[in-house]
Amino acid sequence: MDPRRAPRTVIDPKVRQVGFFAPPGRSHSAPPEIVSSSSSSSPPVSDLSPSGNSLSPVMIPPPRHSSDNRPVPLPPVPASPLRRDSIVSGSYNPSDFFTATSPTASSYVSRMVAVGEGEVSDDVAAVLSPGRGLARGSLVKAFAAPAVTGASSLPSGGFDLTAVKASSVPLSGLTTVSVVNLPPGIAESNAEKTGGGSVEVQNDIPASSKPQKEKSTKAERRALQEAQRAAKAAAKAEGSKGPGAASASVTQAKPAKSAKAPSQKNENASVVGSEKKGGDRAQEKDRKKDVPHPRMQYDDKSRVEKAKRRAVVKQTEARNRVELFRHLPQYEHGTQLPDLQSKFFQLDPMHPNVYKVGLQYLSGDISGGNARCVAMLQAFREAITDYSTPPEKTLSRDLTAKISSYVSFINECRPLSISMGNAIRFLKSRIAKLPLSLSESEAKASLQSDIDRFISEKIILADKVIVKHAVTKIRDGDVLLTYGSPSAVEMMLLHAHELGKQFRVIVVDSRPKLEGQLLLRRLVGKGLNCTYTHINAVSYIMHEVTRVFLGASSILSNGTVYSRVGTACVAMVAHAFRVPVLVCCEAYKFHERVQLDSICSNELGDPEAIAKFPGREENKDLNEWTNSENLQLLNLSYDATPSDYVSMIITDYGMVPPTSVPVIVREYRREHFWI
Amino acid sequence: MWWRSASFILDRQLQDDAASSSKPESLSLSPPHFSSMADSFHNPNPNPNSTDTISAYYQTRAAHHGVVTSDWLAQAQAAVGGHGDDQAVPDPESRPVSGEQGKPFCVIDEFNNWRKQPDLAEAVAAIRALAAVIRSSEATTMMELEIELKKASDSLKSWDTTSISLTAGCDIFIRYVTRTSALEYEDFNSAKSRLIERAERFGEISYKARRIIAMLSQDFIFDGCTILVHGFSRVVLEVLKTAAQNKKLFRVFCTEGRPDRTGLRLSNELTKLDVPVKLLIDSAVAYTMDEVDMVFVGADGVVESGGIINMMGTYQIALVAHSMNKPVYVAAESYKFARLYPLDQKDMAPALRPIDFGVPIPSRVEVEKSARDYTPPQYLTLLFTDLGVLTPSVVSDELIQLYL
Structure with missing residues (x-):
């Protein structure tokens, strides 16, 4: 089948644009954010514009924002750590400040205050826009206009381009790293100054790479200095966030072409990785100190250390970690099982059933999305049966904590699948919604019946419905291809x-x-007529195929099918041969996340498995290679199939196109929780 | 078809087995030729002769729109030859229904009465017929009424499996009945009258839908444009009529629309409106496509993928338009949205229609009689419906909200 939504060029309808729309070359949403994020430290951020529209060193907010701004008063100084955190992270991660700050002047002002952290903020604000709280955008404009001096044209176009660039950067930590490039001198100087904020960069860059930026006025330079000082103070106050703040400036800087020292790059990588969740990090920390995030970024050293200290399963890290996948856990396989088994009696908080299931995951005895999910739910069910609320604690809170610790144990054994994540969310929401009036035994019984119903309705019955739908798509004489199991x-x-x-x-x-x-x-045991082949032969065998049926570990809301590695290859070949690809997946595996590639979230299997050839003698060579520094073995478990290659998704809600996944997620998310 | 991979031998074996067991006469007729093998292999219906009924839906259409109606039907019957007896096929299916109901009233007769009106859409006729079922029903509880309605709609659907809008109309109405549970009304009679009222309103909705679609599409028709139209669609005619009334300057290319020549009828209508019309034979679409600014088609049914099922030839026009980057607009009322999901052309119940070639055809020559094809969503630009101007992917959204 063809891509469902072929790229439309001329064929696009003549859409009447109503109301606000940006003139060509301007992005719709970005400019205000840029204004708010950068103007706090210093006006001339536009000279950092990657597209090099260097003619306008001064930031001038677009007029409509200035009019928007007018009535906005000074927001309260963000005294809460959460607020501060989000803002600090915003200063060097575009993805964060786009979400963390609002496009209006309120955020603009608040950032200004935040950077100053109460101390110098007044100066900054005063310098930047004397009539604080009034029409800031226009005032800044008025103030900045003389500063432009020689730089004549396109005052607004300049930062609009930065905005476009910044917003077009994919919002993953990884890609942000690639943006972080500076001329060596600047980068180092930034790294050395601990509390720089973005100010220094903006100071330095005009000096070094853009001579014409020296034509800034005295007032402007003063503003820079003030802001710089403010930022330093702020960074010092932040203390623990040292490294983050240090490299904060770097991300904002212009992606010049020069390379950086690898060590610094790594530091940045880890920082950006950890700051990916910037906004909710502090919140998260407060909420569940003891449970590592299921999708922890494993290239963040400090967090990995913490997680390790808590871990039950002793994992040895793989020697040669694959560079691109450092953010995923890469461990030596085969060492944990005996270790865990020997520790069985030392681990009193873990329920034996949960323990058993964890071990089964670890050894690979239970695999397959549904099987894993059912096993986990049943283990939880047993655990709930044996649970009794400790004195002076409430069931809902204590049980949630208990379940969380089980989940983190299971997650250590093998990373959770998305379907399991959904099931856990369901269970936790059920626990949270338990009425307080219930006695303990009643509450337990209701939870158990909830689990049973989840298993029967969302998994077993769903499969039956899927089978019923899918069978209608099989005609006599069909040749069906399936991949994996x-x-x-x-x-x-x-x-x-x-x-x-x-x-x-x-x-x-x-x-x-x-x-x-x-x-x-x-x-074959049931008497079906089968052909068995290897994925290498898929392009050969695809000629005769009339339907491709695939399973999925999860389906994400952009229609991406996240499934056993190799599925994307099969789907792509089928698409090339115009063979319809049907994906069978229960709706409880749908997830509202969006994923574009298989890198940012995946699971790594045992690298030894792909290096070993069972039953062959001449493979000794490869075994020796594994000790070589130059060899990195990558055994990915999943991959992401773009929705273009999928003709149809068969779920318990019927047969839908991949574009309808978000509809199902939207319409039935609530139902998942309420049942 | 030439198989590049070797395991086609397996298929041939299977095919041979199937052929020797089920269709001995076809083997005797045609030598075991390779191409016929492949054809019968791809035919979803291994035994087409047994189901070789002429689609009732297309008969109605022919009766309504035919430039050459009555004599054409006679010709068609003559051309099809020995299939006159197949006309009786619907009857045995309708009979048990009336037997079950034990009443003189018959849904299908009612439906047939309604659909004789040329301006009434098939779905509306079905809904009116179902309303008549409610009216004549002696049920005393909502549940009873529901069961009765279900039966009636099933018999309607099975009477003509080829009509998508009939099926969709029945489904939507049943959906409405089951959704408006009796709980909302204090007593059964008020619920019943409410349902009947609703069914009556459907007819108006169908007219109104056309008006809405015509209004929505005006923004897309600009002065000096050339519109290619395929087949005769009441909605598309309404769109063009409104555009002409709005003093838009445009010209229309009409395909001929073989075999029932619906294009001729459309061009007749358009000349009445003083719109410049050019008639094309169906095979001249690619030739004229570079002059065309947009393609307007109606739809028999809009399926879940966002694609449409429409008169034969729509798919190839959409393909040509897509390859030349011309927009393809579909005008369809929302009651044509059907919970179907064809994966390819052969994945639908075929609607057959007699084709007159003007000369006698040798008996061993096969004729492709299917009356419609499926256009996948990636070749459509926008759908104009009474719900608004939709991209194809929204159709599934609407369907999910309607049916689930």
Whole structure:
């Protein structure tokens, strides 16, 4: 099938634009943020504009914002750590300040105050815009106009371009790193000055790379200095956030072409990685100090250290970690199991069933999204049965904490799948919603029945509905291709066979797991006509295929199918051959997250598995290679299939196009929680 | 078809088995030729002769729109030859219904009465027929009424499986009935009259929908544009009529619309409006496409993927338009939204229609009689519906909200 939404160029309808719309070359949303984020420290941020529109060293907010601004009073000084945190992170991570700060002048002012941290803020504000609280944008404009001096044209265009650039940067920490590039001298000087804020960069860059920026007025330079001082004070006050603030300036700086020292890059990488969640970090910290985030960034050293201290499972880190995947846990496999088994009796807080399930995940005895989810829920169910509220504690709080500790244990054994995450969210919301009037046994019983219902309605019944829908798409004479061992597809194939449909199945498999062999065994056992092949042959075998049926670990709200690694390849080949690709996935695996590639969130399997060839003698060479520094083994577990390659998603709500995933997530998210 | 990979042998074996068991006569008719193998392999319906009924939907359309109606039907019957007896096929299906109901009233007769009106859409006729069911029903509880309605709609649907708007109309009405549970009304009779009223209003809605669509689409028709139109669609005619009334200057290319020549009828209507019209034969679409500014088509049904099912030839026009970057606009009322999801052309119940070639066709030559095709959403630009101007992906959103 073709991409569902082919790129439209001329074919686009002539859309009447109503109300506000930006003239071409301007981004709709970005300019105000840029104003708010950068003007706090110093006006001439526009000379950092990556597109090099250097003619306007002065920031001039677009007129409509200045008019917006007028009635906004000074917001309260952000005294709370949370507020400060979000703002500080905003100063060097575009993704954060876009969310953290609001486009109006209120944020503009608040940032100004925040940087000054109460001390110098008045000066800054006074210098920048004497009539604080009034029409700031226009005042800044008026004030800045003389400063432009030689730089004549396009005063607003300059920062608009920065805005476009900044907002077009993908919002992942990884990509932000690549933006962080500076001329070496500046970068180092920034790194040395601890509390720089973004001011220094803006001071330095005009000096070094853009000579014409020296034509700033005295007042402006003074403003810079004041702001700089303010930022330093702020950074000092922040203390613990030292490294973050130090490199804060760097991200904002212009992405010049020069390379940086690798060590510094790493530092930045870790910082950006950790700050990815900038806004809610402090909140998170307060809320659950003991539970590491399920999607912790493993290239953040300090957090990994903390997590390690708490960890039950002793993990040895892999020697050669794959550079691009440093943010994912990469451990030596095979060492944890005996260690854990020996520790069984020392771990009193863990429920034995949870423990068992964790070990089964670790050893790979339970795999497959549904199986893992059901096993986990049943373990929790047992744990709830054996649970009794300790004295002077409430059930809902204590049990939630308990479940959280179980979850973190399971997460250490094997990273949670998205479906498990959804199930846990469901369970926790059920616990939170328990009426206080219930007695303990009643509460436990209601939770258990909730778990049972989740399993039966969202997994078992859902599979039945999926099978019912999918069977209608099988005609006599079809050649169906499937990849790996998706449980829903297997049920569907068996059901279609029972119905007496005449079709042939091609099972495509891949190393190292070879899950397809199990599926093949079961299908052939039931008398289906099967072909077994390797993924290498998929382009050859695709000629004869009429339908491709795939499973999914999760479906994200942009329609991306997150599934066993290799699925994207199969889907792509099928798409190239115009073979419809049908994805069978229960709706509880849908997630509102959006993911564009397989890098930023994934799971790494045992690297040894791909280096080893069972039953072959001549593979000794590769075993020795694994000790080499130059060899990094990457065994990805999942990949992301773009929605273009998917013709149809079969869920318990019927057959929908991949563009409708967000609709289902939106319409039924609540139902997931309330049941 | 030439198979590049070797395992086609398996398929041939299967095919041979199936052919030898189920269709001995077809083997005797045609030699086991490779291409016929492949064809029958791809045919979703291995035994087309048994279901070779002429689609009732297209018969109605022909009766309504035909430039050549009555004699054409006669011709068609003659051309199809031995299939006159197949006309009786619907009857045995409708009979058990009336038997079950044990009443003289029959949904299908009612439906047939309604759909004789040329200006009434099929879905509206179905809903009116269902309203008549409610009226004549002797049920005393909501549940009973629901069951009765369900039966009636099932019999309507099975009477003509090829009509998408009939199915969609039935589904929507049943949906409405089940959604408005009796709980909302104090007693059964008021609920019943409410339902009947609602069914009556559907007819108005259908007229109103056309007006809304015509108004919405005015923004897209600009002076001096050339519009390619395929088939005869009441909505598209309404759109063009409104544009002409708004003093827009445009010209229209009409395809001929073989075999029922619906394009001729449309061009007749348009000349009455003083719109410059040019008639094209169906195969001249690509030739004229570079002059065309936009393509306007109606739809028999809008499916869940956002694609449309429409008169044969729409798909190829959309393909040509897409490759030349011309926008393809679809005008369709929202009651044509159907919970179908065809994956490809053969994934639908085929609606067959007789085709007159003017000369006798040798009996061994197969004729593709399907009356409609499926246009995938990526070839459509926008859908004009009474819900607004939608991109194809919104259709599924609306359907999910309607049905789930």
